[in-house]
Structures are given as C-alpha cells and as structure tokens.
C-alpha cells in the first residue's frame with residue numbers, strides 16, 4: 001500500500017488521538033530518544049540503534065551481519081512509503097526490542113525524527 005511519510009504520520013496521529021485524547025502531536029526529539037534508548041529484552045540490552053546504528057543515515061546490520069539500508073528518507077527515499085512494510089517491521093522490531101507493540105505515539109515520533117535527520 002503506497003503512501004508518503006506525511007500520510008503515515010497523519011494516520012498515526014489519528015490513531016494516537018484515539019489511544020490518548022490528550023495527544024498533542026509528534027516530536028523529533030522524543031523520536032530520537034526512543035531510537036537510542038536501550039531496553040532489556042530476551043536477555044540482552046537492545047535499542048533501535050543496535051541494528052540501525054546511532055546515525056540513521058548510515059547502513060546498519062542485522063544480528064547475522066546482513067546489511068540494512070539506511071532508515072532516513074533523505075538518503076533512502078524508499079523508506080516510509082509502504083504502509084504494510086512499515087507496519088510489518090514496527091511489529092517485528094518493537095516486539096524484539098520492547099517486548100510489546102509500539103504505540104501510535106511512538107511510531108509517529110520515530111518517523112518524525114527520521115524524516116527530519
């Protein structure tokens with residue numbers, strides 16, 4: 001399902017409003033903090049930056065050392081242009097790192113951060 005990053009942000013904003021009536025918007029600063037914060041999960045400390053590196057304009061790598069192309073749309077315009085792909089990877093990676101699903105607030109902050117780097 002094709003989309004622009006802005007359309008994804010609009011969709012997550014609608015969801016975030018439902019999850020929390022006090023929702024006031026997304027924050028690149030909160031997204032940056034979320035990206036690098038480590039969480040204990042499956043016996044190890046992991047953050048998004050563990051695989052995506054602390055600089056999302058750089059290539060990352062999986063635990064099996066396979067290259068992950070950068071997440072930042074400024075260097076990789078294919079990112080955040082496919083709702084199904086974005087939801088699939090939020091699902092897998094949030095569960096891996098947080099041992100729960102990400103909230104719409106967290107997803108929007110994350111994208112807000114990445115489109116701004």
Ligand code: HEM
Pocket residue numbers: 046047048049050051052061062063068069071078079080081082085086089090093094096097098110
């Ligand atoms: C791709 C989010 C942590 C490995 C993605 C995508 C999102 C995402 C949204 C797809 C973006 C797009 O193509 O439009 C996150 C978040 C993380 C996190 C929110 C932290 C909570 C990790 C970790 C790993 C990882 C820890 C490795 C264990 C990958 C891989 C892909 C991917 C392999 C897909 C490869 C590709 O499309 O090139 N991530 N990620 N991520 N992530 Fe993460």
